[in-house]
Amino acid sequence: MSTTTESESAARRGGSKGTASGGAVVLPPLDGPERRLYWAFADCATIVRRDLTHLVKQPANIAWQLGSPIIFVLLFVFVFGSAMEVGGGLDYKTFAMPGMFAMTMAFGFMNTALSVVIDKERGVTDRFRSMPMAPSAVVTGRGISDVIQAGLDLAVLALIALAIGWRSDGGLAATLAAFGLLLLLRFALIWIGVLLGLVVPNQEAAGNLFALAFPFGMLSSVFTPPSMMPDWLGTIAVWNPVSSTANAIRELFGQASPALGDSWVEQNAMLMAIVWPLIITAIFLPLAVRKYQSLSR
Amino acid sequence: MNPSEHAVLAEDLQKRYGRRNNVKHALDGFDLAVPTGTVHGLLGPNGAGKTTAVRVLATLLRPDGGRATVGGYDIATQPRLVRRQIGFTGQYAAVDEILTGRQNLEMFGKLFHVDRRTARARATELLEQFELVDAGDKQVRGYSGGMRRRLDLASSMILAPRVLFLDEPTTGLDPRSRSEVWSSVRSLVQSGTTVILTTQYLDEADQLADRIAVIDSGRKIADDTPDALKRAIGGDQIEVVVSRAEDLPAAERVIARVSGAEPESDIETLRVSGPVSDRVAALTEVARTLQEDGTEVVDIGLRRPTLDEVFLRLTGNRAGREAADGEASTIRGERDRGGPSEQSGDSGESKEAAAV
Numbered sequence: 001m002s003t004t005t006e007s008e009s010a011a012r013r014g015g016s017k018g019t020a021s022g023g024a025v026v027l028p029p030l031d032g033p034e035r036r037l038y039w040a041f042a043d044c045a046t047i048v049r050r051d052l053t054h055l056v057k058q059p060a061n062i063a064w065q066l067g068s069p070i071i072f073v074l075l076f077v078f079v080f081g082s083a084m085e086v087g088g089g090l091d092y093k094t095f096a097m098p099g100m101f102a103m104t105m106a107f108g109f110m111n112t113a114l115s116v117v118i119d120k121e122r123g124v125t126d127r128f129r130s131m132p133m134a135p136s137a138v139v140t141g142r143g144i145s146d147v148i149q150a151g152l153d154l155a156v157l158a159l160i161a162l163a164i165g166w167r168s169d170g171g172l173a174a175t176l177a178a179f180g181l182l183l184l185l186r187f188a189l190i191w192i193g194v195l196l197g198l199v200v201p202n203q204e205a206a207g208n209l210f211a212l213a214f215p216f217g218m219l220s221s222v223f224t225p226p227s228m229m230p231d232w233l234g235t236i237a238v239w240n241p242v243s244s245t246a247n248a249i250r251e252l253f254g255q256a257s258p259a260l261g262d263s264w265v266e267q268n269a270m271l272m273a274i275v276w277p278l279i280i281t282a283i284f285l286p287l288a289v290r291k292y293q294s295l296s297r
Numbered sequence: 298m299n300p301s302e303h304a305v306l307a308e309d310l311q312k313r314y315g316r317r318n319n320v321k322h323a324l325d326g327f328d329l330a331v332p333t334g335t336v337h338g339l340l341g342p343n344g345a346g347k348t349t350a351v352r353v354l355a356t357l358l359r360p361d362g363g364r365a366t367v368g369g370y371d372i373a374t375q376p377r378l379v380r381r382q383i384g385f386t387g388q389y390a391a392v393d394e395i396l397t398g399r400q401n402l403e404m405f406g407k408l409f410h411v412d413r414r415t416a417r418a419r420a421t422e423l424l425e426q427f428e429l430v431d432a433g434d435k436q437v438r439g440y441s442g443g444m445r446r447r448l449d450l451a452s453s454m455i456l457a458p459r460v461l462f463l464d465e466p467t468t469g470l471d472p473r474s475r476s477e478v479w480s481s482v483r484s485l486v487q488s489g490t491t492v493i494l495t496t497q498y499l500d501e502a503d504q505l506a507d508r509i510a511v512i513d514s515g516r517k518i519a520d521d522t523p524d525a526l527k528r529a530i531g532g533d534q535i536e537v538v539v540s541r542a543e544d545l546p547a548a549e550r551v552i553a554r555v556s557g558a559e560p561e562s563d564i565e566t567l568r569v570s571g572p573v574s575d576r577v578a579a580l581t582e583v584a585r586t587l588q589e590d591g592t593e594v595v596d597i598g599l600r601r602p603t604l605d606e607v608f609l610r611l612t613g614n615r616a617g618r619e620a621a622d623g624e625a626s627t628i629r630g631e632r633d634r635g636g637p638s639e640q641s642g643d644s645g646e647s648k649e650a651a652a653v
């Protein structure tokens with residue numbers, strides 16, 4: 001290696017470098033472990049604010065996301081509904097509405113995956129990862145803003161349900177608890193969405209996740225009682241976490257399906273509507289955070 | 298080598314992509330030592346491993362082997378401390394499309410843990426510095442490529458980082474935006490920032506870099522000052538352009554006598570050139586002789602080889618090699634990684650050439 005370095009090149013670049021003047025390197029504050037927790041929350045709040053700005057600036061997205069549940073409502077309730085017999089004199093609209101709430105929550109992980117993959121493709125994720133912010137904040141911030149968005153989605157759906165004549169027969173507390181269970185399911189699926197968003201290579205691939213979401217949402221008790229399905233399909237549907245949530249909220253709405261089987265999961269729908277989301281979160285939250293930290297694109 | 302004198306020290310970094318039967322060595326024994334306060338250019342053909350090197354050093358990618366420190370901290374064991382020291386601008390503009398330019402800068406400022414008021418003030422300053430004031434409150438998705446790029450750079454300069462990584466910072470910018478970026482980089486260097494810059498533009502490396510590392514196939518094949526690299530592939534040339542073809546022989550005779558070597562001449566451009574050692578003496582001698590002979594001269598001057606020539610000379614052998622064995626990547630994948638004997642053929646030679 002040659003040693004004719006500094007003076008020569010400084011001279012070549014003329015006065016622009018010259019003698020160093022003014023300024024100094026400015027680094028972010030160095031925090032001890034006790035400040036870590038503070039920043040984990042503060043950074044998370046910053047990310048939530050950003051995600052919600054996205055929501056507000058793109059109202060068309062909300063309409064788009066609610067498009068498919070609304071089409072499902074129209075199809076199932078008004079087109080197939082007349083031919084559907086769920087037994088016990090329960091009218092199909094009453095059966096299908098809670099199912100539709102649950103299905104919307106189930107499909108929600110695709111929105112999460114899509115937001116995550118867009119950030120990844122645009123390089124925003126890389127910028128976050130190269131910064132001294134709390135590494136958990138991007139993932140937890142995404143989670144919180146998605147739950148807020150899911151709350152909005154549910155509110156709109158509930159209005160539509162009211163408009164076509166659906167009513168909750170449970171008390172106020174039970175009805176609110178039902179919406180709580182719905183949000184809990186959505187919350188658990190966020191981590192699967194984040195993980196999938198980090199794993200799939202691009203937006204087009206994220207679109208293909210619908211092939212995964214569709215059976216996950218539909219192979220359940222949302223639109224048909226599993227007891228009316230072929231045996232093996234019925235078993236899958238019964239154990240689907242979406243079914244547990246759907247069955248539990250029907251109970252809370254005071255509209256328990258008469259076609260409910262007597263398997264253990266179906267009889268303990270309320271318990272399972274809490275346990276399933278916890279299991280999913282326990283498995284996929286750490287996986288999602290780890291994947292985020294070790295992303296290697 | 299002492300880490301405190303070097304903002305970046307990398308030794309034998311390895312990064313492999315792909316599976317067993319189709320391994321791609323993106324980094325294959327990559328070394329780098331960047332003295333604090335300098336600008337180091339990473340230059341190399343497409344796929345050489347520049348982006349990979351920068352991403353590994355910025356803690357975005359975990360290396361498969363080797364060690365590196367950035368700002369004195371180990372990238373593998375102290376990534377959080379490394380991230381406090383660095384700014385990073387990737388190859389593609391990484392800004393939020395839905396937010397405005399100002400909101401982007403304020404958000405990144407807060408995530409750098411700057412208090413709200415400072416983050417605001419800094420955003421305003423940077424918008425001015427990068428001439429984004431008018432667009433500052435508009436959504437980024439309406440920005441041109443150059444505006445995005447400038448916002449992206451501004452985002453990595455919110456604090457004056459100790460080490461700034463720039464991956465092709467001016468690709469896609471018009472000449473004016475490029476020189477703005479260059480002056481921002483220079484002013485950061487003045488405040489003590491060390492810059493590692495990959496680029497496809499040799500003039501950019503020439504303008505900004507104190508030293509240039511030429512990378513090929515995941516390893517460094519030369520590392521020197523731009524001047525030394527240019528000198529290494531041949532000294533200065535004297536060049537004369539005459540006005541009429543009849544005058545060419547006269548010019549050739551003079552240059553042959555002065556340079557003591559066979560001159561090159563081009564009948565199309567009426568240009569004659571030859572290598573010289575004593576620049577000023579040669580120039581005066583040639584000019585005087587031509588004037589005395591009454592040869593009509595359009596242009597006369599000294600020319601140092603451009604970095605383009607250095608670059609092509611150093612990396613050109615790869616193109617030949619790849620053409621010769623077709624599936625270069627497979628062959629590289631199958632051999633045991635980084636056997637020194639394998640590489641010495643080409644790159645050893647180039648290194649010698651560069652160090653002359």
Ligand SMILES: Nc1ncnc2c1ncn2[C@@H]1O[C@H](COP(=O)(O)OP(=O)(O)OP(=O)(O)O)[C@@H](O)[C@H]1O
Pocket residue numbers: 296297314315321322323341342343344345346347348349350388
């Ligand atoms: N995620 C990946 N998976 C597989 N191969 C990869 C991946 N990223 C990079 N590579 C390969 O590693 C090599 C080095 O890539 P890198 O992006 O570092 O090159 P580069 O010098 O930045 O090129 P360019 O000038 O095109 O930006 C290339 O051959 C590339 O194909």
Ligand SMILES: [Mg+2]
Pocket residue numbers: 347348349388464
């Ligand atoms: Mg690159």
